[in-house]
Amino acid sequence: MTNNTDLADRDLRVLELAEQYPRPTVTTLREALYWAKKNQHVHYRLDKLEERGLVTTWKDEETETRGPLDPRRATATDAGEALLAEVESDEEENSIEERLDRVEQRLERFEETYGKVKKRIVEAEQQLDEHDKEMREVREDLGRVQQLMENGPMPTMSGEEFEFDRD
Numbered sequence: 001m002t003n004n005t006d007l008a009d010r011d012l013r014v015l016e017l018a019e020q021y022p023r024p025t026v027t028t029l030r031e032a033l034y035w036a037k038k039n040q041h042v043h044y045r046l047d048k049l050e051e052r053g054l055v056t057t058w059k060d061e062e063t064e065t066r067g068p069l070d071p072r073r074a075t076a077t078d079a080g081e082a083l084l085a086e087v088e089s090d091e092e093e094n095s096i097e098e099r100l101d102r103v104e105q106r107l108e109r110f111e112e113t114y115g116k117v118k119k120r121i122v123e124a125e126q127q128l129d130e131h132d133k134e135m136r137e138v139r140e141d142l143g144r145v146q147q148l149m150e151n152g153p154m155p156t157m158s159g160e161e162f163e164f165d166r167d
């Protein structure tokens with residue numbers, strides 16, 4: 001969504017979802033937003049939109065009595081729907097070249113992120129290989145210790161034998 005308003009893109013996305021879904025709860029909105037890790041992130045955006053009169057929110061008191069934890073619901077107001085229509089019409093007016101430029105910019109960011117993630121994966125695999133090697137050595141040492149314990153007495157530094165109490 002191209003943003004020609006003074007609203008952040010994330011605010012517009014929350015507004016769009018509040019208009020699309022029938023009376024969504026904050027949890028429903030959070031689940032639809034990849035960047036919202038907590039409900040508070042959505043509450044923050046809804047508060048900003050409500051202050052501007054673009055959404056209406058309320059506590060859902062029709063469900064089981066939950067007290068202060070009643071789900072908060074939201075819906076776009078007429079002003080919010082008008083703003084979304086304006087933004088949408090602005091998007092349609094953009095030339096193909098402008099849209100292609102935006103796609104190429106996003107692709108560049110994606111490729112950069114992909115490169116960083118791939119590098120981290122390779123580093124993690126190398127660390128895992130090192131740990132696997134160490135674990136094999138520990139298993140071999142443990143096997144040798146078990147064999148020594150099963151085969152009987154062990155000599156000590158003074159040459160005397162040392163026996164394990166096997167009870």
